[in-house]
Amino acid sequence: MSEAVALKQRIRRGDIVVGVSVPMHIERGRLEDILSRDTYGFVSVDSQHSAYNEELLVSFCAMAEAVGVPVQFRIKHPRHAYLIGNILDLGPLSIEVPLVETAAIVEEALAAFYYPQVGKRSWGGNARYGITGRDNRQEYAAWWNSQGILCLQIETLTAVTHARQLARPGVDCLTWGPADLSFDLEAHPEHPFKSVDDCLRHVLKQLEGTDIRVSFRNYSHELRNKYMDMGVTVFMERPREPAR
Secondary structure: OHHHHOHHHHHHOOOOEEEEEOOOOOOHHHHHHHHOOOOOOEEEEEOOOOOOOHHHHHHHHHHHHHOOOOEEEEOOOHHHHHHHHHHHOOOOOEEEEOOOOOHHHHHHHHHHHOOOOOOOOOOOOOOOOOOOOOOOHHHHHHHHHHHOEEEEEEOOHHHHHOHHHHOOOOOOEEEEOHHHHHHHHHHOOOOOOOOHHHHHHHHHHHOOOOOOEEEEEEEOHHHHHHHHHHOOOEEEEOOOOOOO
């Protein structure tokens, strides 16, 4: 767990961190095979566009922790931000909130993500990430507040324009949804930003001088260098296929 414990600090100092998307119903052998193909810092699972249940998430997070990799979980909708604490009680280390556009959603996510006196997350949950050996309430709360990873997904021109206002203290990454952002670009052909890359450059510029990073869904490892050169430091990719 020592490498996973440092993940938040690695992200914030700008280390290159790569995550891989997998289904929650994956078998352990298949997960271990995927993880062996690259140096992955986390695995990403989704409920926004995929079916899931809480028992499956608990089982998956326990399996991931057993093989030494933390879980990032994308919730279904920004209006579910109030449920973040409940979801964290099931085992993820990282939460991704989709379709974020307003400061109100950011404030709700921060309150639900962090324990007092930083946030308002309620105490409890035997499946929480890193709880083993940290039974003391104040000890675990302080540990979580320094290690949990909160990501907000930027998927519209409104979010791109107001990225600096959304990047509040306590947010670790602004993540990207290129497909939905492309829909919004197509709906506004008169906008000065003409591409996802234009939007990305704007947000990276807005985050200069902060330790909040951009996490980009580049999908293929072959695109990693392109976005690394632009300033992206966190990547979300599909599993690499075995060499033939």
